[in-house]
Amino acid sequence: MNAIVISALLGVVMMFAGLLFKDSKQVQWAALIGIMILMGATIFDNQIISTQGSKTYFNMIELNSFTSWFNVLITFCAMLYFFLFHKQIALVGRNEAEYFALMFFILSGVFLLSSYSNLLILFIGIEILSIPQYILAGSDKANVKSTEASLKYFLMGSFSTGILLMGITLLYGATGSFDIMSDKFTAQFIQVDGMSSLAIVGILLMVVSFGFKVSAAPMHFWTPDVYDGTPTAFTPFMATIVKVSVFVAFIRLFHFSFGSVSHAWQVTIVSMIALTLLIGNVTAVYQTSVKRMMAYSSIAQAGFMLFAIFAVNATSWKAITLYSVSYTLASLGVFAVLIKMKDYTFDGFNGLAKKHPVLAITATICLFSLAGIPLTGGFFAKYYVLMAAVEQGSMLWIVVFAVLMAAISVYYYFRVIMSMFFKQGDAELIEQPTTIEKTLLIINAAMIIALGILPSVIMK
C-alpha cells in the first residue's frame, strides 16, 4: 500500500521538480532518487506482508506475498531502466521532469494492477497505466511517427478500454458484485454448466481487452507501429514493465476467480497463443529494423507468457514471475545497446563486436535469453511456462507448436548476433558508452546468467 501512495506522490513531486530544477541533470537525479525511494517502499511493503500475512485495504486492494514480491521485482526492473536510460529520456524533449512524472504514475498503475481485488480498481489501474503511455508515445513532437504512434495507441487503447468496461459491466450483471474475492462473485464461477451467458460473454470481453493490452494476436496490430514510433527511450518501458504487469492482472483475475471454469475460456486462450506465436515470430523474421524486430519479438514473447494464463496451476505463478523478470532484463539490455546505435537496421550493427566488445557481448547474452538458450534466465522462463502447460495435461500440441516457433525466433535474434560478431562493418554509435553504463550492462548480463543458474531465487 505504501508503494501505491508513494509512487503517486513521486509523480506529483517530479512534476514540480521541473519548476524547481533548471538543470536537466538535477531532474534526472531527482528521478533516480525517487525510484530508489520507491524501491525501498516496495521492500518495506514486502517485509510487512511476509511477517503479517496478506492484507486487504478497503475491500479494494489485496496485497499477498506473491503481489508484494512481484512489486519488489518490477520496481527493481524499473530502477534498472531508470539508471540505464535516464540520459536518453532527458534527450527526448524539453519536458524531462514530466516524462519521469508520467512514469511514476504508470508505476502506480502497475501496483494497482498487481494487487486489485475489485474490478473498479482494475479499471482505474489500466487507465492510470495507459493514459501516460499515450503521452509518452507522442513525446517526440517533431517526429511524425511519434505523433502517429500516440494517436494510434490512444484510439485503439480507448477502444479496448470500452471493451473492458463492457466486460466488467456484464460480469457485474451476472454476479451483482465488483469484488472478485467475494463469495457472491466467485459463486457464479464454480462450474461451466451453471454459468449465465452474461458471465461467459463478460469473461470473453475481458480476454479481448487484456489481450489488447498485452498485444496478443489478433489484437496486436497497434504494437509494431506504436513501439516503433515511440521514442526509443520509452519503448523498453512500455514493452516490458507495463506489459508484464498487465499479465499479472490477467493471471490474477483468471486464476483466482475464473480458475474453476477454465474450460470455458481455455480454448480462446490457446487459439490466441497459437496465433500470437505464429504472427509475432514469422513477421519478426522479415523486419529490417532491429527496433521493429524487437516490437514483434515482444508480441512473440507475449505468446509464451499467455501459457501461464492458459495453465491453471501453481507453476503458472512461478512462470509468470520468472518470465516477467528475465524478459524485462533481457529486453532492457538489448534496447540499451540499440539506443546507442546511429543506424537501427541490422546492418547498423555490423562489426560492433570489434569496436565495442562490452556492448556486443552483453547484448548477445540478452538475445540468448530472449531466444531461450540455457544458462540464461530466458531458458528457465520458457521452461516454466511450458512446464505449466505440460502439467495441465491437455492440448500438448500447443507446446510442440510453441517450441517450433521458438526455433524461428532464433533466426531473428541471431541475425543481430551475426551482424555484431561475424560481419565486417563500422557500427557507429551516437555517443560512446560511459564506464557506468558499461558496468550497468555487465551487471544486467550477470543477473540474466544468475537467473539461468539459480532461477529459484526470485520465485516465491
Add this chain to the structure above:
Amino acid sequence: MLLIILILVPIFGGLVSFLSKNNSQLPALGASLFTLAATLFSAFTYYNGHTPIAIDLTWIPSLGANFSLNINSGLQVLMLALTAIVFPLVYLFLNNKELENKSTFYGLMSLAQAGLMGVFLANDALVFYIFWELALIPVYFLSSMFGGENRIKVTFKFFVYTFVGSLLLLVAFLIIYNHTSNHSFAWTSFVESGKSMSGSMQNWMFWLVFLAFAIKMPMFPFHTWQPDAYEQSSTPVTIVLSAIMVKMGLFAVIKWLLPILPLGVLHWTNLVTILSIIGIIYASCLAIVQTNIKRLIAYSSIAHIGLMIATLFAQNQLGTQGVAIQMFNHGINIMGLWLIVLAIEKRLGTQNLNEMGGIAKLAPKFTIALVLISLANIALPLTNGFIGEFMMFNGLFQSTSPYHIAFTVVAGLGVILAAVYTLGMIQKVAFGELKNSQVVFADLSINEWIVLIIIMGIILWLGFYPNVLMSLVS
C-alpha cells in the same frame, strides 16, 4: 569433486585464454592437459574395480533437479577420454600456425570442451539438456568466425537444425518429468517414468526424443547440414564437430533413449535401421564422387555413423559394445584424417582433390600418416577400426529383426564402398603426378609429427591389443 574439475578446468582455461593477449594457446593447452590427466585418473579409478564415481548436489530443489554427474559405464569413460585426448592434440598440432583472433579461438575451444565433458558426465536430465545446448554455443561461434566463405549461412543452418531438435527434446523431457512418480530429473527416475508409459505414448514420444539425436549424429535424412558445415568450418572446429559432437547423438541414444522408451524404440527399430542403412549406401556413393576432400570425409563420417545407429537399434550386447568401441576409435581416426587435411590446407591452400597429387615423393612422413590413418578408417585388421566394426556386424546380424540378413548384407556393402573412396583419396592426394610443380610441399613439422605419431600409436596399440577396450565396455 573430481568430476566437477573435469568441467571447471576447461571453463577456467577458456576464460583465461579470452583475456590473454599473447600466447593465448597456453592456458587452453594447460587446461586441456590437466583435464586429460584428471580424466585418465578417473578412468583408472573406474577401471580398477568398476566402481562408479558420482557426485550429487542439490541444485533446484523445488524442481527435483540435482547437479548430478557420474561415471558409471565404459562408454562414458571412452567418450570422456576421447574428448580429453582430442583437444590437447589439436592445440599441439596448431602450435606453430598463424591464427586470427587467437584468444577468441582458444577461449571458445576450451568452453566447447567443458560443454562436451558435461554432456558425457550428466546423470540428471536437466543438467544433460543444459550441457547439450551449451556445447553447441561455442561451436556455433567458432564455425561462424573461422572458416570458408559461406560459413555464416551454413553454420546457422546447422545451428537452427540442432536447435529445433533440442527444443523438441526439451518438450519430451518435460513430459517424462511430469510423468515421474517423484518429480525428479534423475536418470533413474526417467528410466522408471519412461518405461511406465503406455506403448502408444512411447511411440510418439520416441520421435520427440530421437529427432534431436538423429539430427546431431546425423542420420539420413536429417544429415543435410553436415557436409556443408564440415566443409565450411575451419578444420580444427570440424574436428570438434565430427570427432566428438556427433558422438553426443550416439551417446544420448544409448543413455537417454534406449532404456527410457523401450517400447517406442522397439516399434520404430525397423524404420530407423532401414534409414540408417540407406544412409550408409547413399553417403558412401556420394563420398566416391566428391572432389573436395573435406566433403569426402564428411560423407564417409555419415556412412560410419549409419552403421553405428543400425547396430544400436539391433539392441544386443555384442553390437552395443562394438558401437561403444567404434565411437572411440572413429573419433581418433577421423581426428587423424582431419589433421592430415589441415596439413594439406596449410601447405597447398586447397581442398580440391584434383589439384593434389604426388605428395608421397616430397613428404614421406606425411604419407605414412595418411595411409595408416586411412586404413584404420576402413577398418583394416590390426588397426583399431577393425575390432569395433567386426563386433558391430556381428551384432547387427544377431538382430531379432526378420530382415537381419538383408540389413547385414547391405550394410556390408558400405565396407567395400569405404575402401573405394578412401583408397581413391589416398591415391589422389599422395600418388600420381605432382600437379603443381611450383608448390614445395614441406614434410610434417615436429609438433605435427608428434601428434600424428600419438594418433598412429593409439591406432596400432588398440589394433593389436583391443582387449583394453573390450574389458572396459563389458
